[in-house]
Amino acid sequence: MSLLFRTVVFLLCCSLANSSLAESKITPQSINDLRYGETLYHFYQENYFSAITHLTVAEAQRPIQDQGSEPELLLGSLYLSYGMHRSASGIFTQLLDNNAPQYTQDKTWFYLAKLRYLGGHHDAAIEALEKIKNTLPSYHEGSRWNLLANILLKQQKHQQAIDTLQHFSGDPIWKAYSQFNLGVALSQAKQVQQGQQGQQWLDTVGRLPAPEQEIRALRDRANLALGYTHIQSQTPENAVQAFGRIRQSGPLSNKALLGIGWAHHLNKNYNEALTPWMELRKRHTINTSVQEALLAIPHTLELLDKKQAALAYYNEAVNTYDNELTRLANVLRAVETGELLDALKPRSMDDESLQLREQSQLPDSISTPYLSNLLASQQFQSTYQSYRELLFLQHRLRFWQAQLPSYRLMLTEREKGYQKKLITIRDDKRPEHLNAFIVKRDQLAQELDEIQSTENGFALVQGDERGVLKRLTRIETKLTRLQGHGDYSEQAEKFRILKGLLSWKVDTEFVSRHWQLKRNLIELDRNIKKAEVAKASLQNSWQQQAPSTFTNYQTRLARLSARLQHLQEQINIVSAEQTRFLQQLAVNTLRQRRRQLENYHIRAKYGLTRLYDKLQKDKQAGP
Amino acid sequence: MKMNFSFIILLWALFSFPLAHAADNTSAQQGLDNRIQDLKKEVLELNRDLFILEEDLLFPANTQFTIFLSMDLGKLFALDSVEVKINDKLVASHLYTERESKALYRGGVQRLHIGNLPTGKHEMIAFFTGKGPHNRDYRRGTTLVVNKTSAPQYIELRITDNDSKLQPDFSVKVWE
Numbered sequence: 001m002s003l004l005f006r007t008v009v010f011l012l013c014c015s016l017a018n019s020s021l022a023e024s025k026i027t028p029q030s031i032n033d034l035r036y037g038e039t040l041y042h043f044y045q046e047n048y049f050s051a052i053t054h055l056t057v058a059e060a061q062r063p064i065q066d067q068g069s070e071p072e073l074l075l076g077s078l079y080l081s082y083g084m085h086r087s088a089s090g091i092f093t094q095l096l097d098n099n100a101p102q103y104t105q106d107k108t109w110f111y112l113a114k115l116r117y118l119g120g121h122h123d124a125a126i127e128a129l130e131k132i133k134n135t136l137p138s139y140h141e142g143s144r145w146n147l148l149a150n151i152l153l154k155q156q157k158h159q160q161a162i163d164t165l166q167h168f169s170g171d172p173i174w175k176a177y178s179q180f181n182l183g184v185a186l187s188q189a190k191q192v193q194q195g196q197q198g199q200q201w202l203d204t205v206g207r208l209p210a211p212e213q214e215i216r217a218l219r220d221r222a223n224l225a226l227g228y229t230h231i232q233s234q235t236p237e238n239a240v241q242a243f244g245r246i247r248q249s250g251p252l253s254n255k256a257l258l259g260i261g262w263a264h265h266l267n268k269n270y271n272e273a274l275t276p277w278m279e280l281r282k283r284h285t286i287n288t289s290v291q292e293a294l295l296a297i298p299h300t301l302e303l304l305d306k307k308q309a310a311l312a313y314y315n316e317a318v319n320t321y322d323n324e325l326t327r328l329a330n331v332l333r334a335v336e337t338g339e340l341l342d343a344l345k346p347r348s349m350d351d352e353s354l355q356l357r358e359q360s361q362l363p364d365s366i367s368t369p370y371l372s373n374l375l376a377s378q379q380f381q382s383t384y385q386s387y388r389e390l391l392f393l394q395h396r397l398r399f400w401q402a403q404l405p406s407y408r409l410m411l412t413e414r415e416k417g418y419q420k421k422l423i424t425i426r427d428d429k430r431p432e433h434l435n436a437f438i439v440k441r442d443q444l445a446q447e448l449d450e451i452q453s454t455e456n457g458f459a460l461v462q463g464d465e466r467g468v469l470k471r472l473t474r475i476e477t478k479l480t481r482l483q484g485h486g487d488y489s490e491q492a493e494k495f496r497i498l499k500g501l502l503s504w505k506v507d508t509e510f511v512s513r514h515w516q517l518k519r520n521l522i523e524l525d526r527n528i529k530k531a532e533v534a535k536a537s538l539q540n541s542w543q544q545q546a547p548s549t550f551t552n553y554q555t556r557l558a559r560l561s562a563r564l565q566h567l568q569e570q571i572n573i574v575s576a577e578q579t580r581f582l583q584q585l586a587v588n589t590l591r592q593r594r595r596q597l598e599n600y601h602i603r604a605k606y607g608l609t610r611l612y613d614k615l616q617k618d619k620q621a622g623p
Numbered sequence: 624m625k626m627n628f629s630f631i632i633l634l635w636a637l638f639s640f641p642l643a644h645a646a647d648n649t650s651a652q653q654g655l656d657n658r659i660q661d662l663k664k665e666v667l668e669l670n671r672d673l674f675i676l677e678e679d680l681l682f683p684a685n686t687q688f689t690i691f692l693s694m695d696l697g698k699l700f701a702l703d704s705v706e707v708k709i710n711d712k713l714v715a716s717h718l719y720t721e722r723e724s725k726a727l728y729r730g731g732v733q734r735l736h737i738g739n740l741p742t743g744k745h746e747m748i749a750f751f752t753g754k755g756p757h758n759r760d761y762r763r764g765t766t767l768v769v770n771k772t773s774a775p776q777y778i779e780l781r782i783t784d785n786d787s788k789l790q791p792d793f794s795v796k797v798w799e
Binding site (some may be wrong): 030031036037038040041042043044047049052053056057061062082083084085086087117237383386389390393396397400403407411553556557560564565567569571574577578581 | 650652655656657658659660662663664665666667668669671672673674675676677678679680690694722723725726727729730731732733734769777779
């Protein structure tokens with residue numbers, strides 16, 4: 001049962017949005033921006049919500065520049081995969097308006113064609129497909145031809161669909177799907193010739209070598225469809241052959257056995273017809289084919305004039321239908337009270353990719369065996385997917401709702417900490433020292449100007465020279481004092497030479513020393529400027545910027561919180577509607593099954609009564 | 624024969640739809656679908672804005688430090704898990720599912736860690752475990768001394784195939 005479910009879901013889904021089959025063949029892209037790579041990481045896991053979030057966050061913070069138009073194309077394709085067709089359409093249209101490179105244009109037209117097809121705009125979809133030139137990646141080719149064939153079938157342009165398939169050179173699995181669709185479409189046509197063509201296509205798919213599970217499942221479906229077209233066209237031998245190719249262990253084996261029986265019945269081989277039906281009779285009576293067989297057996301036994309046996313089998317059918325109707329009533333009651341919906345709820349909402357995996361599994365509900373066709377239908381699948389997406393959105397919003405108080409607390413604590421530090425900073429006198437430095441600097445600059453104007457080299461002595469100059473000054477004073485008290489001419493000469501030496505040195509180095517001091521002064525000016533900027537920045541950030549940052553954050557939080565609350569209310573409303581719709585789908589299906597079963601029941605009872613009367617009459621009229 | 628005919632109609636109906644066809648929704652359901660699309664858009668926008676707010680609040684630009692992981696080809700190494708330590712403190716560890724590994728092989732880049740680091744030098748060590756060539760258990764480490772500035776810093780841990788040595792290579796790239 002689970003195989004049937006998965007297989008049919010696969011068949012239904014594969015020609016719509018992204019096929020994992022095709023996407024798995026994508027070769028790695030070169031990553032020039034980590035944020036683009038991060039989006040791909042989520043995209044490849046089919047975590048579309050996360051992928052869109054990361055890409056739009058990147059675009060809002062600092063647009064991705066180094067990946068060409070790939071980010072836009074990716075965003076459009078993400079919206080398409082996430083069922084946001086209008087958003088996807090907007091992006092694709094914008095990409096085409098922006099004269100994107102041919103490669104991007106081809107991909108964009110391809111996605112637009114899909115979108116238009118999903119929206120039922122078939123002519124526009126074909127128009128988009130016709131715009132595609134020759135740069136579409138090979139992994140999209142199969143999907144492209146399949147899409148074109150499907151559109152042509154929708155438009156009843158069977159011959160064009162056939163021509164398309166003749167030129168189909170893409171993936172063999174896509175080709176098989178297209179052939180199957182074509183076969184079914186042509187078989188439905190009223191014209192005999194088209195019906196025969198349809199049978200040929202179905203026959204082609206029904207005989208495909210099938211190493212892959214998907215193809216085996218498709219082959220079974222093709223043979224089943226082919227078998228019934230042969231019954232319809234009154235060629236029962238061919239029908240038996242087609243049904244016979246269906247795997248006995250496969251999910252369609254019950255239908256195949258039923259079909260074989262009807263093919264023999266049509267050929268008036270009543271005994272042969274009974275063989276597969278008797279096999280079916282041993283199987284679980286929940287299955288509609290088994291239920292059908294239970295009625296077909298006594299009907300055929302009557303034709304074989306085995307009235308007593310027919311009576312017994314009618315009896316068996318009536319009892320079985322009684323039991324099944326009781327079971328079905330219980331199931332219907334359970335579904336109406338929400339049992340199925342409980343089973344459909346995901347086990348965990350934290351893992352986004354788990355959703356997808358769980359969705360491919362059958363729900364653990366007592367109604368599941370009765371709803372296999374519904375569960376595999378596209379309408380149910382898309383409704384269920386939306387339902388789960390809504391649950392996930394609710395989950396995300398609840399997550400943020402739980403986070404917001406901690407952000408508010410964090411902001412409050414930061415603000416408190418800021419207020420405390422603000423007092424310390426206000427009391428800190430160090431920034432005021434800067435003014436004293438500036439006064440000192442101005443004095444130095446004035447001194448330097450005076451030295452320059454007087455060319456006083458001794459004012460620029462430095463290091464050891466200061467000591468030497470002091471000693472020379474002392475010596476000069478002493479020599480002056482000793483004048484007239486002896487002969488100090490030798491010492492005076494030595495003094496003159498030493499002072500001359502020092503004087504010569506400071507005079508010759510005056511320009512370079514003055515320049516060095518000037519440079520130091522410029523450097524000092526620069527540092528003072530920096531200190532002034534730092535002081536202003538400190539004052540700005542602590543007295544003006546920080547308070548406004550806190551206010552900004554509080555405003556952002558308040559706005560986001562209001563949006564959050566509004567969206568939660570909206571989602572709750574829509575989610576309730578979607579839940580009702582999903583439940584109604586299941587209830588309608590079960591009611592339909594009940595009507596079918598009631599119909600069998602009435603027929604069986606009628607057959608039983610009629611036969612019983614007949615037997616009674618025969619008995620009365622006896623020998 | 625009447626029963627036979629009704630039976631065929633019933634079963635044929637089960638197979639008479641092309642497998643790939645557009646959703647045949649009722650107008651009510653179409654309206655609901657449109658509202659769901661609008662809601663998705665609004666929730667995505669809100670999620671984006673909250674995400675940015677969270678990042679601004681928790682990981683300010685001057686201390687923000689992010690580690691990514693990528694894989695090039697990955698034929699010679701099947702990644703099972705990774706651990707990252709900064710200054711001998713474990714900051715990130717991850718066990719890979721098959722889906723995640725496949726996403727990496729196909730070119731996806733995983734954000735392994737986002738946190739805060741003060742400016743200055745820090746030692747980062749990453750340990751990779753998995754299956755190496757010939758399906759043998761493999762554990763390798765790579766070290767980097769990170770010089771954190773006041774700008775946000777992005778580090779990429781890369782697993783590449785070294786075809787000449789037939790061994791996987793583990794390297795680190797600092798993005799400016």
